[in-house]
Amino acid sequence: RxxxxxxxxxxxxxxxxxxxxxxxxxxxxxxxFFWYRQDCRKEPKLLMSVYSSGNxxxxxxxxxxxASQYISLLIRDSKLSDSATYLCVVKSTSGGSNYKLTxxxxxxxxxxx
Amino acid sequence: xxxxSQHPSRxxxxxxxSVKIECRSLDFQATTMFWYRQFPKxxxxxxxxxxxxxKATYEQGVEKDKFLINHASLTLSTLTVTSAHPEDSSxxxxxxxxxxxxxxxxxxxTRLTVT
Numbered sequence: 001r002x003x004x005x006x007x008x009x010x011x012x013x014x015x016x017x018x019x020x021x022x023x024x025x026x027x028x029x030x031x032x033f034f035w036y037r038q039d040c041r042k043e044p045k046l047l048m049s050v051y052s053s054g055n056x057x058x059x060x061x062x063x064x065x066x067a068s069q070y071i072s073l074l075i076r077d078s079k080l081s082d083s084a085t086y087l088c089v090v091k092s093t094s095g096g097s098n099y100k101l102t103x104x105x106x107x108x109x110x111x112x113x
Numbered sequence: 114x115x116x117x118s119q120h121p122s123r124x125x126x127x128x129x130x131s132v133k134i135e136c137r138s139l140d141f142q143a144t145t146m147f148w149y150r151q152f153p154k155x156x157x158x159x160x161x162x163x164x165x166x167x168k169a170t171y172e173q174g175v176e177k178d179k180f181l182i183n184h185a186s187l188t189l190s191t192l193t194v195t196s197a198h199p200e201d202s203s204x205x206x207x208x209x210x211x212x213x214x215x216x217x218x219x220x221x222x223t224r225l226t227v228t
Contacts, residue, residue, distance in 0.1 A: 004156070027203075043206050043219040044157065087156070098170075103157040103215060 023088030136207030
């Protein structure tokens with residue numbers, strides 16, 4: 001089982017649609033969780049952290065369920081500029097006080113006019 | 114946010130040659146730098162973690178003699194792909210972290226094509 005698995009996508013939605021991405025992780029000792037966005041041929045950029053209580057940032061809502069090791073991202077009222085690949089990222093310790101980020105494969109979202 | 118640069122942004126080289134990629138933290142001192150590789154439509158895969166002044170820690174399956182990492186200062190790490198082959202063609206991304214447990218800041222990546 002892969003460490004971080006995401007919906008394979010791609011997702012094609014019209015402007016204004018609501019779209020949800022799912023992600024599961026295998027390491028129950030994982031400590032922190034994030035969603036990154038990556039535009040074509042660019043580096044990933046942090047979109048938001050994900051907290052157990054759920055958190056919202058404008059049109060974006062992230063949820064975490066530690067019991068089922070599941071993370072989600074909801075985008076409401078999607079814009080053309082939301083078109084990108086969304087990466088689910090999990091942070092876990094890698095020995096001593098070091099940690100590492102493990103990235104999912106990403107889900108490609110295209111928002112159409 | 115903090116700024117990390119990479120140089121070059123893209124490079125084309127012949128099979129058998131070596132290529133050096135630089136990663137710099139421009140406005141902070143990075144105690145730790147990370148090197149990732151991303152093949153098309155695949156996830157970023159961590160290759161190695163390097164702490165300033167010490168040897169890099171390589172992930173399983175990454176050849177340390179082929180991918181030489183040097184982190185000689187708090188603002189510069191280099192990755193040298195030695196004797197490059199076409200299968201090494203990929204998007205190489207570095208990231209830097211200021212403190213233990215702090216956020217990682219990613220460089221813009223280097224696209225390597227080996228012909």
